[in-house]
Amino acid sequence: MIARFAIVAALVGFARAAWAQAAPDAEPAAENENDSDGYTPPAGGPGAPPLSIDGYIDVGFARAQGDGTSFSPNDTRLPVDYGVDTFAPAVNSRGDVASTEHGDRLVNGFLPRSVGIGGRPSFLLNVVALDLKYAAPGAPLTIFTRLLGLPRFSDQGDASRFLVEQAFGRLIPFDSLELAIAVGKFDSVFGIEYLDNESNIRTGITPSLIARYTTGQSLGAKVFYRLQIPAAWSAVSINAAATNQGTFVESLQTADASLTGEPVLSARLGYELNLPHVQMKIGASGSYGPRNDQSDRGAKLQLHGLDFRLAVAGVYLNAEAVQVDEDAGAAKTTPSGPQLVASGFHARGFYAQLAWAIAVDAGPLHKITPYARYEQRQAQFEGFDRITVDRITAGVRVELWDSLIVKGEWLVNRELAGAPNVANNVQTASVVYSW
Amino acid sequence: MVRTFIVCAVVVSISGAARAHNAKDWLGEEMPLPLAVKTPQDLAVKAVAERQYLIFNLLAGGKLAWDAGDFATAATKWESLLRVPNLDPEIDHVVRPLAVAAREHAGGAAVASAPSAPAVNAKPAAASTPVVAPAPRVLPVVVSGTIAGGGAPGPGGAVVWLKRSNGETPRPAPAHGKVISQKGKAFVPHVLAVPVGTKISFRNDDAIFHNVFSLAKPNDFDTGLYKQGATYEQSFHKPGPVQLLCNIHSSMIGYVYVVDSPYYAQADGSGAFTIRGVPPGDYEIEVWHEGSSKNTRQHLTVGVDGVRGLDLRVGGDRRPPEFVPDKSGKPRQSHLGY
Numbered sequence: 001m002i003a004r005f006a007i008v009a010a011l012v013g014f015a016r017a018a019w020a021q022a023a024p025d026a027e028p029a030a031e032n033e034n035d036s037d038g039y040t041p042p043a044g045g046p047g048a049p050p051l052s053i054d055g056y057i058d059v060g061f062a063r064a065q066g067d068g069t070s071f072s073p074n075d076t077r078l079p080v081d082y083g084v085d086t087f088a089p090a091v092n093s094r095g096d097v098a099s100t101e102h103g104d105r106l107v108n109g110f111l112p113r114s115v116g117i118g119g120r121p122s123f124l125l126n127v128v129a130l131d132l133k134y135a136a137p138g139a140p141l142t143i144f145t146r147l148l149g150l151p152r153f154s155d156q157g158d159a160s161r162f163l164v165e166q167a168f169g170r171l172i173p174f175d176s177l178e179l180a181i182a183v184g185k186f187d188s189v190f191g192i193e194y195l196d197n198e199s200n201i202r203t204g205i206t207p208s209l210i211a212r213y214t215t216g217q218s219l220g221a222k223v224f225y226r227l228q229i230p231a232a233w234s235a236v237s238i239n240a241a242a243t244n245q246g247t248f249v250e251s252l253q254t255a256d257a258s259l260t261g262e263p264v265l266s267a268r269l270g271y272e273l274n275l276p277h278v279q280m281k282i283g284a285s286g287s288y289g290p291r292n293d294q295s296d297r298g299a300k301l302q303l304h305g306l307d308f309r310l311a312v313a314g315v316y317l318n319a320e321a322v323q324v325d326e327d328a329g330a331a332k333t334t335p336s337g338p339q340l341v342a343s344g345f346h347a348r349g350f351y352a353q354l355a356w357a358i359a360v361d362a363g364p365l366h367k368i369t370p371y372a373r374y375e376q377r378q379a380q381f382e383g384f385d386r387i388t389v390d391r392i393t394a395g396v397r398v399e400l401w402d403s404l405i406v407k408g409e410w411l412v413n414r415e416l417a418g419a420p421n422v423a424n425n426v427q428t429a430s431v432v433y434s435w
Numbered sequence: 436m437v438r439t440f441i442v443c444a445v446v447v448s449i450s451g452a453a454r455a456h457n458a459k460d461w462l463g464e465e466m467p468l469p470l471a472v473k474t475p476q477d478l479a480v481k482a483v484a485e486r487q488y489l490i491f492n493l494l495a496g497g498k499l500a501w502d503a504g505d506f507a508t509a510a511t512k513w514e515s516l517l518r519v520p521n522l523d524p525e526i527d528h529v530v531r532p533l534a535v536a537a538r539e540h541a542g543g544a545a546v547a548s549a550p551s552a553p554a555v556n557a558k559p560a561a562a563s564t565p566v567v568a569p570a571p572r573v574l575p576v577v578v579s580g581t582i583a584g585g586g587a588p589g590p591g592g593a594v595v596w597l598k599r600s601n602g603e604t605p606r607p608a609p610a611h612g613k614v615i616s617q618k619g620k621a622f623v624p625h626v627l628a629v630p631v632g633t634k635i636s637f638r639n640d641d642a643i644f645h646n647v648f649s650l651a652k653p654n655d656f657d658t659g660l661y662k663q664g665a666t667y668e669q670s671f672h673k674p675g676p677v678q679l680l681c682n683i684h685s686s687m688i689g690y691v692y693v694v695d696s697p698y699y700a701q702a703d704g705s706g707a708f709t710i711r712g713v714p715p716g717d718y719e720i721e722v723w724h725e726g727s728s729k730n731t732r733q734h735l736t737v738g739v740d741g742v743r744g745l746d747l748r749v750g751g752d753r754r755p756p757e758f759v760p761d762k763s764g765k766p767r768q769s770h771l772g773y
């Protein structure tokens with residue numbers, strides 16, 4: 001009886017204590033008998049293989065206004081590509097346009113690649129990309145190759161091509177330094193847009209109006225060095241390259257060989273602020289050397305650029321400006337053949353893009369990113385009219401599962417000065433599957 | 436001090452009660468308690484009352500068995516009592532020597548350290564007059580097996596855990612002293628499973644600056660930059676995978692998996708795993724592996740002898756990402772080296 005009383009009294013006491021608590025957990029914390037020390041793959045055992053093969057396929061659907069070019073039927077100026085922005089009606093991530101059909105009028109090689117769909121809404125197989133990366137076991141050496149297949153099915157545009165876009169070896173010689181040395185064919189070091197060159201990385205579909213000057217690949221050597229400043233959550237970096245050619249895109253360059261025997265020097269100085277919820281990066285870029293589309297060493301190419309990136313809570317602001325100056329040179333060689341004149345050329349332009357990445361995580365839907373971009377470009381071949389154009393782009397990117405991206409984009413191209421008004425707006429969509 | 440007194444008083448009073456009453460009449464086996472549950476407060480009362488009742492039952496039952504000369508039962512009950520989570524240290528202090536002594540008398544190996552004589556003033560009764568003590572309610576058992584799959588890296592590091600099918604899984608106690616090192620531009624260990632609430636120290640063992648961040652909401656965090664020898668502590672309160680990245684070195688990837696069950700394990704390189712301390716019952720067993728896009732789940736009935744030789748398989752369809760994001764979520768091209 002005494003024992004029963006003691007039990008009841010104890011229970012009542014505990015019940016009072018429980019009433020005062022506000023933690024209605026059904027069960028208390030259980031003792032941990034299963035403590036884990038974690039797992040690390042043994043060196044030399046099964047783990048990530050040294051060779052990784054990745055890639056993506058980019059399938060699109062596009063519609064361009066008019067005949068898919070920026071040429072006005074009534075424009076009789078020659079060469080006709082010096083009087084308009086031939087790159088304006090871009091329809092895919094490569095910057096390929098719907099058409100470059102110029103009739104019987106003279107052009108002087110300032111032309112983008114064309115998918116040849118004209119004004120007809122069409123499906124496109126934009127890019128099939130294959131990345132091969134080999135990380136040498138036990139050595140700070142990486143070999144990277146990016147192969148691009150560009151199937152083109154219209155006889156109105158460029159032919160299908162197979163492109164070794166990048167092939168380089170990269171050495172990180174010191175464990176204690178952020179120093180990387182690369183030799184081979186690699187991305188530009190100028191500005192920031194080259195970082196988003198590929199369909200599966202770029203937020204939107206099409207490159208900017210100034211990408212043609214800054215995002216090309218070239219053969220040579222480059223060095224990257226970054227110094228961390230932890231007290232300021234910051235870092236400064238330099239990325240410098242000496243290459244056969246400058247940073248113009250492939251459609252504006254000749255073969256990877258040097259035509260003048262002198263390298264083009266390019267560099268970007270960068271500062272980054274990496275706060276927990278705010279990341280800001282700014283940079284200044286420059287490039288100087290012979291313009292490699294002709295053989296005169298005295299004809300120089302100069303680029304200057306500024307870039308800015310801000311990321312706050314899934315909102316990304318990217319902006320970049322560039323000025324391009326090319327001296328007049330000897331007769332030039334372009335992908336479309338030898339041309340009579342290498343005119344002096346001057347251009348400047350900028351873009352600003354705002355994107356908001358909204359994490360959704362509902363079934364296969366991972367992220368939705370609406371974005372908008374405004375850009376402007378002024379360009380002038382010496383002796384010809386200065387052309388001013390701008391573009392307003394709006395789109396949305398939807399990420400599904402781990403490997404599928406669907407994008408839709410609307411581009412409004414406007415000729416502001418120096419070029420005839422042309423109906424050349426574009427609606428384009430892209431489905432990118434990565435493996 | 437007061438609690439010590441209560442414990443001793445209860446033990447002494449039960450000792451006296453055991454002499455005076457037949458053990459079969461004792462209230463101590465009446466579980467669950469017939470307490471009405473209508474409100475959350477009622478539920479809280481019932482949970483706490485039953486916990487304390489269980490403690491009392493094991494404490495007193497062990498004493499009754501000891502007095503009856505049934506040392507094996509006494510040892511079993513007191514050892515079970517010592518396994519009760521978050522047991523009051525003063526009760527532990529009183530009972531542990533009793534458990535050791537009972538186990539020694541029962542002829543088994545002592546399970547508690549520093550055995551000492553029973554603190555209670557009671558001598559073992561003659562073995563010829565046993566009192567039938569109630570059998571232990573449930574004894575935790577082991578679930579072990581092998582995990583296969585996981586793609587090219589193999590199943591090593593897979594995290595496997597059990598959740599009760601019927602009823603609530605006990606909340607695990609946080610682990611202590613967990614460290615993930617950044618060494619040789621890698622996270623060591625590469626995968627670490629911890630219970631919810633665990634605080635992990637991230638330590639830079641390289642001669643260069645590092646950062647650790649994760650975008651895995653709601654366990655996202657950012658250590659900022661820190662130098663060789665420095666540490667940063669981060670607690671993980673929500674279950675799920677937490678991908679670890681370095682904002683400086685895009686090739687660095689590691690994982691913390693936060694489990695909300697005390698019944699978990701990590702597979703070794705061959706895929707073998709062992710989960711200890713599992714009460715028999717019905718469970719859902721689940722496996723996560725970094726190389727699988729979907730967790731493996733299946734029903735599992737754990738008997739009184741446990742489960743051994745369980746074969747599980749995880750997928751291998753998810754490879755390390757080619758473009759690892761920086762801490763703003765933007766993908767980085769690791770082949771660039773920055």
